[in-house]
Each structure stands twice: as structure tokens, then as C-alpha cells.
Amino acid sequence: MAKMARSTRRTSNLICTLLLLSLLLLTCFFQQASGHGGVDHGDGDEEDEDGHHGDAGVGGGLRSRGLIAVKVWCLVILLVFTFLGGVSPYFYRWNEAFLLLGTQFAAGIFLGTALMHYLADVTETFHALTDSPYPFSFMLACAGFLLTMLSDVVIVAVANRQRVNRAAPIQKEAEEEGESTSEGPAVAHAHPMLMTATSSFEDAILLIIALCFHSIFEGIAIGVSATKGEAWRNLWTIGLHKIFAAVAMGIALLRMIPKRPFLLTVLYSLAFAVSSPVGVGIGIAIDATAEGSDWTYAISMGITTGVFVYIAINHLMAKGYRPQQPNYFDKPIFKFLSVLTGISVILQHLHSNRSWVQSTIPKEIIEHLNLPIGRGYNQRATRHIRGKMLFEETIYIS
Template identity: 25%
Template structure:
């Protein structure tokens, strides 16, 4: 490593006071409100008549959000991971292999697939003899049909809905996990940002978090929970991720944070790469393919103009994140 490179990897203090702590503290509360508002829109619409929104609008928002999540993975987290894991301040052993970002993203994809398979396996382990459906005779006398008999007699519709709900629940939990990691990381970035780019980055992240929150909220709203409380708890959890990241960023900056240190570069790069794998997997497999792919029979039963609307919403979501990526 040359002397010039070594110097650029050290913490410097030129006596300037460009770090405005007040703005960082304000950003904590603003992003908290923005994230909560975006994720709550569809939740409240599903449970409160006053906030009721037409299903087509909600679904369009869901597909727009899928595009947002896909764009977040490709435009926001992957380039950040590649930049961090190929930085000149890393040891030569890391710079000799330029594909670490792709490697960690691929590992995250494979782990997500494995976790999803295990989760589905555990959910479907209920013994068939315990799964019964109560129906009524013509004379209103109730009787029980075992699941295997029910399936043979063509009464498996209820079970299909149950499986669909279980699958959607797993998808939603994995989606929130991936988004949470990403939100904490961008919060840390905002909290440690020192310079004139803070305001532009802050505004871009407000839009970013709002539309990402809409995507998550749309998925949570589809869980069909009996009460609004579980959905609100998931929204609150998500809403605090970016503010927590900002608070961490403020803390490490006060303690003379060096974003060019080996530890900072590796932790940021690896987590960004893992987040990339999670977001891209969930967007492509669980959101786009599952909702719009060959097996999505409900989607293909829709009117052509509605399907076109949903595709446009998907593309607009991805395009929006590509534009936001210019500043964030």
C-alpha cells in the first residue's frame, strides 16, 4: 500500500465543523414518522373502514413496492458492497479477489432458500390425522372429513388457502428481516455522513424509506391476521430500524469513526452484500414470481388492463429506486 493510499485511509481532522448534530437528531424522528406512515397505509386500510382503499390501488402499491425492493438490491446495496469490499484501504489479500460482494450475496440467496424450505417443512409437519374439516349434511348434521379424504373428495380449497397464508407469512417475515438489515445500514451511513451531501442524502432516504415501507406494509396487510395489533407491531419494528442505525452512526462518529478502517469496510461490505442477496431473492422469488409468475393463477385471471397496470407499477418502482440511487 502506497503512502498516499495509507494517508487516505486515516482519520483526519482539518478543523472544519461540517457535522451538524442537530440535523442528525431531526432526521431520526423524521425517518421514524416517514417509515411508520408508509408501512401503515395499507395496514389501516385493511382493518379500518374510514381508511379503506380500493384493492386495485393496494395491489398496485404492492407491485410498485416489489419493484422498489428489487431496485434497492441492485441499485443501492450491491454497488455499496462492491465498493467497500474492493476499497484500496483493505489488505491485499482482500483486493486480490474482486468478487467478494457477489460471493456473499450468492451465499445469502442460498441461505434464504434453505431457510425458506426448512420453514415450510416445519409448518407442514402437522400430522394429517389431526387436520380435519367440519362440514354439514343436507339435514344440517355436522360431520368430520379427514384431510386425506377431503382432498380425495375435492374439498381441499380450505387447505390451499391455509397453505397460501403460511407461505405468505414466511415470505413477509423474511422480507422484513432483509429490509431491517438494509435500513439499519443506511441509517448508520446517514449518521456518519460528514459533509455537504447530507441534505441530499437525507431527502433521498425519506423517499426511499417511504416506498420501501409501502411494499412491506402491503405484504403485512395480506397476512389476514384477526387483529390489527400483530401488523402494527411489525410496522413499529421496521420504523425503528433506520433511526437506530442513525443513532449508531452518530455514536461512532463522536468516537472518531473511520469509515476507511478495515473493520468498518468489511462489516459494511459483507452486511450490504448479504442484504443484497436477501432483497433480490425475496423480490424475484417470493414477490414477483409468486405473484405474477406461471403459478400465479389469480393474476392470470385478472383483466388485461389490470395486469398491465400492475406491470407498470412494478417497473415504476424499480425505475424510481434507480433514480433515487443517483443521490442515496
């Protein structure tokens, strides 16, 4: 029996290692592939030599049909794969070590994307939009962090109040029963309903509400993407987290609902799967209707940065996935290496594709507008600066 247990443990560790290596290779491949459709290599929404957009038309790059079509595809992909991840624990027993380290890997992807991509992008956009030295991007990131934290506080407060309300009559009934017996308070303490009060229908609903609230803000990041490549990259970052979260949610729901009703599992998974596509739709609508799309993008992504940081630190790193059985990989060093790997993937992607640097602004424009020399500007900032220069030239000629 001991040999069989060791053999099973080795097989489980081997499967976990292979799954993690496959996930890492797939991540690197997707990041490289999406980089060629992003800011630097042109995806149909870039500016040509005269400063016009290739297929944007009158409405600008974000309103182009090609870009919106990509965002719709992202919406559908998120919906389908998140739903499949949510219902999969009902049919398949996932390797717990893979879920444990995969969640930490997703945390590294989230944290690296938020700090090295989104925050840098928003900062450069604000530099181009306003001359004020106020750190708008960092202020909005803090606002997003606090907003997400506030939502968690409210949900936890509601959950605790409901648990107290449910436990109070049970406690009172148990005490009344205990008074007529010799055990006294011991009966009330050992009342079986008190042991299961936290695993209820209401707790499952609160879990879904908390996950859906965060997912809506994640989806907005895809909806306000400036290019097709950026939309695909955001899809990969968010989808990676969503799938792991959906699987973990499915496992948690099966623990909360002992009878494991298939219909409830499907309904909960569908509700969670719809949340991010709703955010994508909100982002598309905001960009399609807002007058100052660059301001809308900067504000939305600034808040989303804070949401990503909070989810990465508080939900994925601090809590993460907790195995039901003791696991060899459930150690701080393995979690650290998984987070480090996720951040390294984002760092390597930004370095190789240079998606956060633009050198398309002529030197004379930089000098004319008194812009900092030697700074890279993202696509939105470049577009805004070119538009500002064109406006000044029009006023001068007229």
C-alpha cells in the first residue's frame, strides 16, 4: 500500500509538472503571437504616414468594425471557456497541485500586467492629455483598489450578518433543549446545524456576486482596448485567471452543496461566465459613445489597474486555491516561483515586443509641444499628440 501511495504521488507530481510546463509554453507562444498583431506591427487600427487610421473611418480606431469584431470574439471566448471551467469539476477531478500553482502563476500575470503594462500605459496617456503634474494614473489605481476592497467588505459584512441571523434561532433552540438534559450547554455547542450553517444556498449566492463584481471590471479592460493585439493580450491575461477561478468556484460550490445538483452548478457557472462579457460590452459601449475616448480609456484603465492589483494580491496570492488533501507543492517557495514565473512572462513580452514604447512622434513636434525628450509614448498618447499638433497647424493656417 505504501508503494502504491508513493507511486500515485509521483504520478500526480509528474502530471502537475507537465501541465504547468504546457501552460507556460502556451502563455509564451500566445504572448509572442499577439504581440505581432499589437501596437508595433499594425493591426488595421494604426496610423498611416499621414496620421490617419487604416480602417477606423470617421469614428476613430476604437469604432472600427475589425476591432469591435475582435472584442466580440473575445466576449464569446470568455463566455464559453469560463462556463466550461465552472462545470468541469462536476465531471472531472482536477489535479490540485496544478490548480494551486496555476492560480499563483495567474497572480503573477495579473500583477505584472497591471503594474508594467496598464499603469505605464495610463501614465503616458495622461502625460499626453494634460500638462498637470498630478499623478492621475496612480490616484485612479488607488481608487480601483479601494473600490474592490470596499465591495469585499460589504459582501463579507452581509454574509456574517446572515450567518448570525441563521445561527441565533438554532442556538436558542439548542439551549432550550439543553436545559432539559444533564449535558446543558454542551448540547448546544454540539448542535449539528451549527456545523453546517456556513455551507448554504445564501453563501453560494454571495460567492457568485463577489466573483461577478470583480469580473465586470476585468471585462472592461478588453472593451476599451485600443488595438486588436491589445484586446487579444487582455483576453489571455483575464481568461487565464477566469478559468482557474471558474474551476475553483466549481469545486467550492460542490463542497457547499453536498447533493451536487447539476442544474445549480450550471446556473452558477453561467452567471459567473456572463460577468466578464458584460464588462466587455460596457467597455465597447463606453468607447463607442464617449466624446473623449482617450480620457475614457485612461480613467477606465486606471481604475482597472487597481482592481487587478487587489485581485492579484488579496484573492490569488493571499487566498488562492486551497487543496483538500495535503499537497507537496503547497509550500511558500513553490508559490513564490509560480508568481515569479508569471511576472517574468510579462516582463519578457514587454521587452521583446516593446508594446509600451512608441517612437513615431517627430522630434520637431516634441520640441514644439515641450514634451519630455527620450520618453516613449503609447499609441493613444501618440495619436493624441499628433491630433493636437494638427489642430494647432489648422488654427495657424486659418
